[in-house]
Amino acid sequence: VTGSSSGFGRAMVEEVLHNGEIAVATLRKPSVLDDLADQYPRTQLLVLPLDVTNEAQVKSAFVKAKDAFGRVDVVYNNAGQVFWQEAEGTSIDRARALMDINYWGAVTVSLEAVRFFREENPKGAGGLLVQVSSLCAMKGVPTIAFYSSTSVN
Secondary structure, three states: OOOOOOOOHHHHHHHHHHHHOOEEEEEEEEHHHHHHHHOOOOOEEEEEEEOOHHHHHHHHHHHHHHHHOOOOOOEEEOOOOOOOOOHOOOHHHHHHHHHHHHHHHHHHHHHHHHHOOOOOOOOOOOOOEHHHHHHHHHOOOOOHHHHHHHOOO
């Protein structure tokens, strides 16, 4: 689960754990999940640092998940950011950073997930990629124009 620190990502990790399944929670600041790490054994919950804009970290997270659990069945690709500001007041650097996280980060994780499902998981096991997006990808909202343009759909 990417973007496990809050929102849908955190909720998904909690649901997986509540159902007795294994979760690999990835987020930029792993200490945010210390409460869950204290509740669940490492055989059920692996918390890893991950900045989705860092391709090496993305690949490393998949390797660590395989080392810990032998395979990856589902990738819940959820990491993202939003900020509220009118488009004309947003610097190009800030808009590019948002694109790197929300769009290219999603692409990087997705490509590695598909490669991993085909090449690393046991033969025939495959995997499921779930890409979380936003209604804002279909219908723009005032003050989040750049977020709307980065939302993967």
